Amino acid sequence: MRSDVSGLRVSGLCYQVGGRTLLDQVELAVAPGESVAVTGPSGSGKSTLLMCILGLIKPQKGTITAGGREITGLGSAQLAQARRDSLGMVFQFGELLPELTPVENVALPVLLGGGSHQDACLRAENLLGELGVPVGSTPTGLLSGGERQRTAVARALITEPAVLLADEPTGALDPEAKEGVARLLFTAARDRGCALLLVTHDPSVAGQADRRHELQGGILSEAGAL
Numbered sequence: 001m002r003s004d005v006s007g008l009r010v011s012g013l014c015y016q017v018g019g020r021t022l023l024d025q026v027e028l029a030v031a032p033g034e035s036v037a038v039t040g041p042s043g044s045g046k047s048t049l050l051m052c053i054l055g056l057i058k059p060q061k062g063t064i065t066a067g068g069r070e071i072t073g074l075g076s077a078q079l080a081q082a083r084r085d086s087l088g089m090v091f092q093f094g095e096l097l098p099e100l101t102p103v104e105n106v107a108l109p110v111l112l113g114g115g116s117h118q119d120a121c122l123r124a125e126n127l128l129g130e131l132g133v134p135v136g137s138t139p140t141g142l143l144s145g146g147e148r149q150r151t152a153v154a155r156a157l158i159t160e161p162a163v164l165l166a167d168e169p170t171g172a173l174d175p176e177a178k179e180g181v182a183r184l185l186f187t188a189a190r191d192r193g194c195a196l197l198l199v200t201h202d203p204s205v206a207g208q209a210d211r212r213h214e215l216q217g218g219i220l221s222e223a224g225a226l
């Protein structure tokens with residue numbers, strides 16, 4: 001299911017762990033095609049916020065709606081389905097399968113969603129071509145860091161998610177590759193109408209987002225221009 005009616009909405013989100021409040025009444029809305037960067041000190045809960053949106057951590061309070069569908073409160077099977085339908089995720093180190101080719105890595109989410117092998121590979125090839133990743137038989141593990149992250153972006157986008165999440169997507173890249181991957185993420189999300197929520201420590205990456213927020217002491221607040 002793909003809903004264009006809304007991107008991402010987080011409302012009254014609270015999460016405490018180990019006696020600390022990481023998320024305290026967090027409110028956030030990201031419209032389709034819009035990008036929001038979240039910065040904040042190490043350990044402030046930025047990855048935790050993304051894990052809540054992915055449904056991998058259960059918040060104590062609050063609601064999360066992605067692509068017009070509320071995901072909080074879903075059982076594990078429905079949650080897995082909602083994640084496949086509405087969410088794409090890019091991790092710092094790509095989290096790709098290194099022995100597979102880029103096409104195979106990008107085709108996987110389509111195959112897991114029940115698509116045919118031929119359709120999945122064709123779509124993966126087209127998307128990788130659009131995103132400038134060489135399509136060949138080279139295992140993904142042998143590609144450059146930038147090419148691997150472009151592959152990770154393609155894998156996140158192949159299912160046409162309403163919401164694209166990225167946790168330090170350029171954190172492991174050299175400056176040139178960082179620029180290319182950041183530009184790709186922002187452009188691809190805007191062109192495809194994805195709501196992009198991106199966590200970064202890098203001010204030059206955060207500065208490319210439409211809006212910036214800072215998470216500190218459990219409070220997510222609007223941050224000023226860089």
Ligand SMILES: Nc1ncnc2c1ncn2[C@@H]1O[C@H](COP(=O)(O)OP(=O)(O)OP(=O)(O)O)[C@@H](O)[C@H]1O
Pocket residue numbers: 017018022040041042043044045046047048049
């Ligand atoms: N189960 C747990 N028990 C106790 N503390 C936990 C638990 N899970 C996470 N934490 C703590 O919550 C804090 C938030 O972690 P998180 O990974 O969300 O931070 P972050 O903002 O993404 O940091 P970084 O910028 O370094 O990636 C950390 O201090 C972590 O140790």
Ligand SMILES: [Mg+2]
Pocket residue numbers: 046047048167
């Ligand atoms: Mg983190």
